[in-house]
Amino acid sequence: MNLLEILIAVPAAGFLVALLMPRAQEQFVKYFTLGVSLLVFVMSLGLVSGYESGKTGQQFAHNVVWIANPDIHWHVGIDGLSLWLIILSTFLTPIAILISWKYIHKQVKEFFAFLLLLEFGLIGVFAAWDLILFYTFWEVVLVPMYFLIGIWGHDRRIYAAVKFFLYTMAGSVLMLAAIIYVYTLSGTFDYATILELFRSGRITLNHTQETLLFLAFFFAFAIKVPLFPLHTWLPDAHVEAPTAGSLMLASVMLKMGTYGLVRFCLPMFPNAAHENAGWINILAIIGIIYGALVAMVQPNMKKLVAYSSVSHLGFVVLGIFSFTQMGLDGAVYQMLNHGISTGALFILVGFLYERRHSLAIKDFGGVATAAPWLATAFLITTLASIGLPMLNNFVGEFLILQGAAQAKFAWTAFAAIGVILSACYMLWMYQRVFFGPLSDEVKHHMPELNLREWACIVPLVVMMVWMGLYTQSFLPPVSETNTQILDQIRPATAGLGSPGSAGGALVNGGNLHAR
């Protein structure tokens, strides 16, 4: 059992132990789950220190047979792509537990136990190197989130929970069909082996096969991202979920979709990915602008942040399907940034909700006078979210736009509209909530941040600044892995002469004549 496996096992064990605890010991369950999640976070830092840059392939890998027939392996490992996403999951889980401390009143034990189950699933999704293992974790994640929304959500929680489950399920059964089909061709579920078989040409897909398989995977991931027009489950799920649910959903679960695109769709089906990049990017850009425009008119803060996610994730998809080093680096970086900044926004909106018991923007105003520190934290997060230089989102968006421009300038031109719009809706919301006249209602219900809330938000703010100022702490392993992925998909694309291969060549010219 290596460190990665321990990281997967500890939350699962914590979940079972928490479930077995007596119902009356609510306080103890809270401390227990917090302790487990902090332990997991501290241990996960071992992945960062133990990660050897410059090494190709997976690290912390372990590969044993799980099911002999058909050959399904317990194969876990990380590379630069999954490293930070796992850290993001372990980093946010204790925060999710902490923000729910006072907020959850019914079935307390189950709530905190489900957060650990969620963490187990998330780490597993990013660590899995066997397609069935990946699918298993992918579905395992669904279950706790379904309950988190459905039991502890707001008024329309049941509708939102069921919609969330069914949307994801519809996508994932298609992915399952595609996974099994790939197995019938390759005779294995081991992802590394499958890639090797595809790349060496021992298995060749005809055009229809590749397109259909690509679409089956793409559809499952696009629902999760969510890509316009498959995004309709997201606002419902976010608005109805409890704060911890929104946090984990936006910050980590949406990344399962974009992670899947980079990890599976691109390397397995490079030709289909290139061929379909055109309309995918157009949908991404529509999502960027549409999400921003819809966010602007939302009267509900949580819904506003939810639509802003649609917009932000559009950037990530655009970066991925630009097939350039910068675009891909930016996309992965933006996955992390969005996790931090949107997560923080949901937490802060949650703080406001706990004070005022409303999410409507019109019920606020002048909060900055009553709770200046809360307002400050919110401001930094807002600025990060709209991509102010020196804060994290700027780096990601800049790289994506630059990468997209290398591929096709028009994409950047349209996508940049989203950056402007994001400033509009975020700042306008900030103005209406925090400035203006302070009503008595707000005044009496707006205490300053308490110690627990400080503990939740400060780590996130620190990360926003750190990731904005010193990308070198995070980006190198990501870049390395992205270079490998681009290398994997380039040979097949050379013949097509698509804009992506030209863009890739600009950044990575050195690799071209190696071929």
Place this chain on the structure above:
Amino acid sequence: MPANFAPSADDLLRFAPETILTIAGTLLMILDPLFAKKSPRMFGHLTIAALVAAIIASVSASAVPGLAFSNLLIVDSFGTYFRILVLCIGILSVLSSYAYLEREQAETGEYHALILFSIMGQCVMVTANDLIMIFIGLEISSIASYILAGYLRNDKRNNEAALKYFLLGSFATGFLLYGVAVIYGLTGTTQLTAIRASLNTPGTSLMVAGVAAALMFVGLCFKVSGAPFQVWAPDVYQGAPAPVSAFMATGPKAAAFAIFLRIFLTAFDRIADTWAPVVWACALASMTIGNFAALTQKNLKRMLAYSSIAHAGYILVALASNSEIGTAAAMFYLAAYALMNLGAFAVIVYISGKGEKHLQIEDLAGLGQKQPFTAAMMTIFLLSLIGVPLTGGFFGKFYIFKAALDSHLVWLSVLGLLNSAVAAYYYLRLLVVMYMHEPGEVTNALEAPGPALQAALVLPVVGTLFLGVWPATVLSFAQSASAFVK
């Protein structure tokens, strides 16, 4: 050489499970008047003891595989697998019957004897090597089930269920028998292997064989409640006593699928190109009709009845793939399906109350708060029915659709998988009601389940999770067994 009519010792051992069940069943009938007043629970205990003994006998019989009684019976690993499966189904049904019969004050030896006879019939079916034996087994099993469906004589719905089941069931058996007659007329034999050989001889009219196959298909499709012969299932499952519905939805169905596989893959292998498209269409129709009809049900038993039609559709997909791996997938699925379905029905037995008054989905409201243990068990059954990984239901679907894709049934697989996404909706509805609605009258009044019912919940959960985490053991056995059939 004079004919030797005395069966050999090996033959008797091969038939030992059926013998044990028959003796125990008869004994129960005799004991009924003696113990009905004093210690009615004893009947259940005795039944379980008989079933366990029969399992042991099946295992020892598998040590001497081969034909018995002039090639009428065949003990192979396929038959042994299904014998053990139906016997386990019997044990779980009896476990969930304790609470039910006590509540209805109807604990009799008769009930348990009928269960044993029905299972005995199923054991004969799954080890039969001859159409006549198949027919006899089917009749023993069916007649006992008809009576069980109407077991509570004074209950109108029981009577309705029994009558419907009987009339339609006899009709379907008639089709099957007619098919047997036609095939006998064509080939001059009723033995499966001999029929296969005869169909492979040039000059045999394959069209007549096709007619026989079609007639038998109708009869068998009825027994497994596959579309378009599924209409009886919802009414019968809804009307019969809950533990009997659980039994009927699993035991006779598993046995019927066993003979379905044996007849079509052994005897009618030659004309597979003809029947495979028909099975294809029936599979799709069963999945679609079952799942879409279940969406709107309000009654739990009726919903599970439609869900069982849909599950029959999934298993027909495995049959349509017409391969060894498909057979193994069907065998695996039947085990997983039996476990999750029996478990879900045990929960229905638990909440329905005296006279089965509480059968609406709403009656589960708040079960998660009031009876977290039972609700957790139900959650696992439902997740398995949806097909979420780490449960038996997932690998069941996985193997079936893998077999289908191996046989290039791409569209059937895609449509089947999309169907399972539709199915998720109505299973989720139960989860919603259990966990997200406030407790109602019914759940407030519930007491913790008794030990027998707890066992009827825990054993299937253990089985479901086992099949979900280590499916290879069962699948490998099924795969080695499936070679015998093809």
